[in-house]
Amino acid sequence: MNRILYRLGRSTAAHPWRTISAWIAAVVVAFVAAGAFGGTFHDDYDVEGARAQVGVEQLRAHVPDGGGATAQVVVHDRGGDTLDATQLTALVERLRGIDHVSYVYPPRISADGDTALVAMEYDVPTTDEDLVGAQGYDPLEDAVAPVRDAGLQAELGGELPSQTESTMKGTGELAGVIAALVILIVAFGSVVAAGLPLAVALMGLGVGTAGVTLLAGAMDVSTAAPTVATMVGLGVGIDYALLLVTRHVEFLGQGLPEQEAAGRAMATAGRSVVFASVTVLISLLGLKLGGLPVYATFGYATAIAVVSVLAAALTLVPALCGLAGNRLLPRRTRKGRIRAEKTPLTARWARRVVRRPVAAALAALVFLLLLAAPVLGMRTWPQDGSSAGPETSQRQAYDLIEAEYGAGANGPFTIVVDTAQADPAAVAATVAAEPDIVGVTDPVTTPGGAISVFIAEPAYGPTDERIDGLVAAIRADVPEGVEVTGQTPFFSDIVDLLDARLWLVVSFVVGVSVLLLAMMFRSVVVPVKAAVMNLLSIAASYGVLVVIFQWGWGGSALGVDHAVPVSSWIPILNFAILFGLSMDYEVFLLSRIREDWLRTGDARGSVERGLAATGRVISSAAAIMVVVFLGFSTEADTVVKQLGFGMAIAIVLDATVVRMVLVPATMALLGRWNWWLPAWLDRRLPSIEAERHESDELWAELDATESEAVGR
Structure with a gap:
């Protein structure tokens, strides 16, 4: 892999327009194919193993047009006057004339006569393409329009209207992207270098979005799956590109030519990106064990987005870096105004933590446990009308x-x-x-x-x-x-089913991730410790969700006007995504620490130097991920709010308390034991190396091999 990535970096940097043209063509082809063969998104709410599903199947089998979607129309006179029976009769007749409506119940009049509840049933489920989106909602709006014109209040509730009103607006995500650009400009000190990761992520996400649409043409894909895929794909796409650009700029600063810098960045940081993406994909595979068809589509759609942005990062980043040349360097560096190097803040912080590892570790542990404590009283429930925006x-x-x-x-x-x-x-x-x-x-x-x-x-x-x-x-x-x-x-x-399935998902994701990290870092302690820390930060984020949403402390700031349960979809979905993303940062950080450890044998010093080398890029990447996720938390849909906010909180905790305190403190305490691996396991465990230090001799060898390949 080392040689493949090195060659890929050099060749794409040497011929940037070929790569850029190929990606533009890929985007065009992907969207054309999606338009021709893609499908529409709709949910599959049939849940095998749910007791209530038995009753639904009986209704479908024995009741003509039974077991379909439902909706409610509520008519209310704000002045408290008795409703006109003639108007209600006309409303019922209009509702009966809507396509797929199989039965409209007689109006249920309230005790004071100023309100009427009209329930209705359809002969197809809400997932039917004739009812998805505006096709199902607009006829209801047309039916109640005369009632509203008469001065009465008419509201739509129940199963069908709830799906349409929770559609994404996209304004929060746009704000998140703009905030991410600002963070990148501050981090790099160059507009060109800042815009590059964002452009790469958006290009890869474009292909991924088309891929998800094509997936919908082959199988049922949840209406929420594109949202989750976009959220994760945008975040990891920027992160992967950021890591590669940072490493490339580092090599440029050493005076290397653009092509050589691109090759070395790919052979080092590129390798970490590949294996970091593997950890994310493994976590997404765990969603299929959640027991609901919707989870499987979340996993498939998000995996397509992750693979697409990974491909963009590995090819477009070196191409654009080669095209940009020294413009990636800060302006003061290009003009020769080199400042005296200062010890990075992260290095100074790591040194302080390493000097008092017991106190630092205990403080971080107590803090995370306090945040996680409300999880013990967490109550989950799927979204319904009570959790919608006022x-x-x-x-x-x-x-x-x-x-x-x-x-x-x-x-x-x-x-x-x-x-x-x-x-x-x-x-x-x-x-x-x-x-x-x-x-x-x-x-x-x-x-x-x-x-x-x-x-x-x-x-x-x-x-x-x-x-x-x-x-x-x-x-x-x-x-x-x-x-x-x-x-x-x-x-x-569903709540009972998901509660039982959560531990199956956790066991699979944690077990496979620990095995992969053990193969990468040749250690038993490091992967187990990483898994425990990730579980702590995720549990703490769940605790914050309980406080904000279930307890209602500060929920108004997120547009939630009263206490609501945590959505049943959140525990499994957030866990699978967050565990993979947290492992991303773990791979980035531990790769540099292990690189230094192998070169120096200095257990404590390698922690300080590794954190100093990656602190800025990991902090920037985490900040970008946070603003992207917070952008999604501004959406009207409460589930999307909880998803975005919970993931943002988890990333904040992971990048601060875990990476800046627990990791250096525990690694300082364990010293050489961090890299302990029994000899028998070392012989049997396959070896996968993430980013490591390469000698000048190896770079020369790779350069010669590349030159020979070009000559042939």
């Missing part, structure tokens, strides 16, 4: 329903009775007798007589912590052949 129609519909009909009207249970095994009337009486059920409808038997269906309304809303217990209690009380389904019981089942 300005959205679905949230206003949710609040109106809760105020006029009770919190439970937002999350009724659907009870499906197999008439061959149980008496529907007896089952309805049993469910009605539950203390936390406020009412049930009369059972309705299907035309074939196979099943009977009725609705049970709980006394509290779907996000209430008592919901899980109520669902379990009803299932325990009803006889065989009765299924409790509907969106709220389905969400309860």
Whole structure:
């Protein structure tokens, strides 16, 4: 790999326009192919293993056009006057005329007569292409427009409207990109050098985005998958390019020609980038073990983005560096105004930590544990109308329903009775007798007589912590052949499923990553220690999410006006992504420390020098990642907010507390034991080397080999 990367760096730097032209052609071809063969994004909400799925399948099998999407229309007179029955009848008729609407229930009038709730069902699921996005939402808007024109409030809630109103706006991401550019200018002192990583990441992300669209043409890809792929791809793309450009500028500063600097940067930093990306891809593979189809598509889509930006970094960076020449150097360096070198701040900091490693390690550990403590009380729940922004129609519909009909009207249970095994009337009486059920409808038997269906309304809303217990209690009380389904019981089942699957994902990702690091750094201690530290920083970020969102401390700053549970999607998704990203920084830092250790044998000194060599680039990379993720946390969708904010907090902790305190402190305490590897394991463990110091003789050998290859 060393020779391949060296040759790749030299050749692309020697012929930059060939590489640039090839990438422009690749982007054009990718987008043309995506337009011709790509698909549309939609979710697959069928969850194998969820108890509520059984009831859904029964409805689909026995109820004509049953088991499809649902929606709600809430009409309210702000003045408190009684609603006009004629207007409601006309509204119902317009709703019945919408494509794929299979049934519209009679309006449910509130006790004071100023509000009406109209529930409706579709004959296809929300994932159907006829209902995705504006195709499903606009007909509802057209149907309620006359009601609004009459001066009444009409809001759309339920399953279908919630998907459309949570679409991405993109303004936060643009602000994140601009902030990243500012950080790069400060880090490099050169506009050319600052713009290069950003341009490379965007070029690679363009191909990756087209690749994700092509993937959607071959399989179901979640509507949220492109968002996750963009978030991670943009962050790692800038990071990878930043590391390569930094190493290239370092070699330029030593007086090397552009082509030689590009080759050496690729043979050193390029190797670290390759293996860092491998750790990210391994973590993404773990998402498939999450148990939900949506997780698998997150993993596939994000992997496509990571591979695309990696390819761009390995080819476009040396090409653009060769084209830019010495303009990558700071202006004062190009003009010969060389300042006296000062000891880097990170080196001075590392020296202080190394002198008092026990105190530093304990302080960092206690701090992370305190932040992680709220995780013990974390409650997860999928997103529903209560977690939407206060300005959205679905949230206003949710609040109106809760105020006029009770919190439970937002999350009724659907009870499906197999008439061959149980008496529907007896089952309805049993469910009605539950203390936390406020009412049930009369059972309705299907035309074939196979099943009977009725609705049970709980006394509290779907996000209430008592919901899980109520669902379990009803299932325990009803006889065989009765299924409790509907969106709220389905969400309860998903929470239980994901809680069980989390540890499977954690075990896989941690185990494979530890093995890979052991192969790279020939150590048992380093990979185990890295895994523990990553788990600590991720747990601490979860604790912050609990405080901000579940406890509601400061959530208003992120546009969340009340306390909401942590989204059920977050623990597994954030873990898989963050563990890979944290390992990126671990590879970058430990590569330089090990390089110095192999050259000097100085355990403590190598920590100081390695941190000094990488501190600036890792800090800049982390800062860029943070601003990119915070950009996503400004989106209206609460899940995206939690995803972006949680990842930003984890990166901050990883780049400060872990990399600047725990790593130097623990490595100073362990000394030579950091690199301990049993002889028997050393013989059996394959060897993979990340970035290492290369001798002048080897550079000369590589240069000669490259010259011979060019001559042939």
